[in-house]
Amino acid sequence: GADAACADWLDPLPRGEAVQISCTMAPVEGLGPRHLHFAPTRLALGVGAARNCPPDELWRLVEGVLAEAGASPFAVHSVNTIDVKADEPAVLALAHRLGVPLRLFPASALEAEAPRLANPSAVVMAEVGCHGVAEGAALLQAGPTGRLLVEKRKSANATAALAIADAAPEALAGRPRGRLSVVGIGPGQAAWRTPEVSRILSEADELVGYGFYIDLLGPLAAGKPRADFDLGGEEARCRHALERAAEGRNVALVCSGDAGIYAMASLVFELLDRPPERGGVSLAARRVEVTVAPGITALQAAAARAGAPIGHDFCAISLSDLLTPRADILRRLRAAAEGDFVIAFYNPVSRRRRTLLAEAREILLEHRPPDTPVILARSLGRPDETVRTVDLGDLSVDDVDMMTLVLVGAARTRRLELAEGTRVYTPRGYERKLAGGEGADPDGKGDAA
Incomplete structure (x- = not known):
């Protein structure tokens, strides 16, 4: 072909009629298993x-x-x-x-x-x-x-x-479109990190996040440029990640658990949505590619460690009143309690906030028995992990800290004693269905789940 000189790497191949290779930048007809096209x-x-x-x-x-x-x-x-x-x-x-x-x-x-x-x-x-x-x-x-x-x-x-050009380029000029990947690394251990997140982290040019979370990455973070932020610096963290991506970098914003659950994904989109006069990011940052990669949540991990407490309807409520008015938290608590949801409490206490969990316990006791199982899961997936079950009536604020997820069962949640210890589960209603009771499917067609 016209550009055979550009394909000198083909010279060592044996000559013959088995395969034809057309070396040209022009379109080639009749390509197939025995007719290949090399286009410089x-x-x-x-x-x-x-x-x-x-x-x-x-x-x-x-x-x-x-x-x-x-x-x-x-x-x-x-x-x-x-x-x-x-x-x-x-x-x-x-x-x-x-x-x-x-x-x-x-x-x-x-x-x-x-x-x-x-x-x-x-x-x-x-x-x-x-x-x-x-x-x-x-x-x-x-x-x-x-x-x-x-x-x-x-x-x-x-x-x-x-x-x-005179020849194919060895490297491209210009910069790529920047990318920000907001990733959830799970609660702690590497075995709970998804392959997708591990791939994104390995490909990233730099890492941004709360320093402790980046440290949890171990070898995946080794040698990579990183920007560590303290707790409380969430907006600065997200803004920095977006502006670095705006310069053409591939940036990973590291979150624990799942990036979209009480983490940074929502704030990233909020900053992109804000106009500049209200503290939004630069126009260049608004042009970057943003992706979100899911992770195992503390709620999922706590439920798996305990058995199957979220086998039926459940919800999550953050007890932090830093960003949500206290009245809104209490209103949601009452609705969830009346609806008999299994409830996961994120951010249950802090050094200064000690009363909301106690108020939550009293509201829940109005709607479910005092022996309702409550799972206290702390430092999930880490060496100092602890998971224990207490009665709702015995739940004490002093048993909980900032590293604890509190998972409160519904009225129908049960305990089961096995050789491995106590397991907690919430039946979905299959026993009642088999008995033909309320909620049974008259056609016998259960859902796919």
């Missing part, structure tokens, strides 16, 4: 798009540019654009469809390419601070010896240009 990745695609440009419109424009160049999509090594388009859905969809990285450039870098542009635009300069996005981004990525293969082409909402 020397092409840099530059694009621009109006806000909310339809993805299909940009794709059709790029298809036309590639056809005009006589180039295969496999010869494109990157999609390139201005950094303010880091979150443009059409651009993201294009990079995904081509299966190549997206690289971003500031307006100042693109403007430095103005002398090489074939179609400089004063309108574009007024809009984004440079005379050309598609051509400038393609040329920047192709390097100083690169040249335009296809000048800027336009549709109603998009632009595209194609540049060719």
Whole structure:
């Protein structure tokens, strides 16, 4: 093929007719198990798009540019654009469809390419601070010896240009779109950490979180840049993680338990939702990719250690009144008590807050018997873990600290003595169903669970 010289790594292979390898940047027909295509990745695609440009419109424009160049999509090594388009859905969809990285450039870098542009635009300069996005981004990525293969082409909402370099790049110019992964590492031990979270942590450029939680990662955190924050610095922690990702980094924000349950995921989205005048993050931070990876919660871990206390309807209530008015907490407590939910109390006490748990006990005793099982699970998954069961009537604030999850059974929750010790479970109603009592399915069709 035309680019066989770019495939000298094929030289040691034995010659023969068994397999044909076409070495060219042009499209190749008739590919299959005996006909392969090697396309040297020397092409840099530059694009621009109006806000909310339809993805299909940009794709059709790029298809036309590639056809005009006589180039295969496999010869494109990157999609390139201005950094303010880091979150443009059409651009993201294009990079995904081509299966190549997206690289971003500031307006100042693109403007430095103005002398090489074939179609400089004063309108574009007024809009984004440079005379050309598609051509400038393609040329920047192709390097100083690169040249335009296809000048800027336009549709109603998009632009595209194609540049060719002397050789495939060893490293890409520009920066990637930043990513913030909010991860839940579980209550403590590594065995409870999901494979997805472990992968995200291993791939992250840096870690942000409460220092104790990062320490729990052990070898996964070794050698990685980290930003440790104290308890109480939640907003500063999330803001720092977002702004670091805004610079093109792959950042992991580390939470214990599950990242979405009384943890940092909600605050991250809140900061993204706030306008700048109310303490929101920078525009660059609003363009980063944000993902949330689940983890095993303290509630799940406590329930598993104790048996199956959340086998029926349950809820979680935080007893911390730092962010939630005390009156709202008490209102939710009364509703959960009257509804006979199994209740998990997060943040049950602190050094200064000692009365809400006692009030919760008295409210619950109005609706369930004093011998209702209460599980006190402390430091789950860690060397000093303790799990014990007490009666609701005997629950004492002095038995609980900040590291304890309190799990209160419903009126129907039961204890079972086994060789391994006491187990607590909440029956879902199968015995009543078998007896044909209230709640039985008259058709005999139980749900899938």
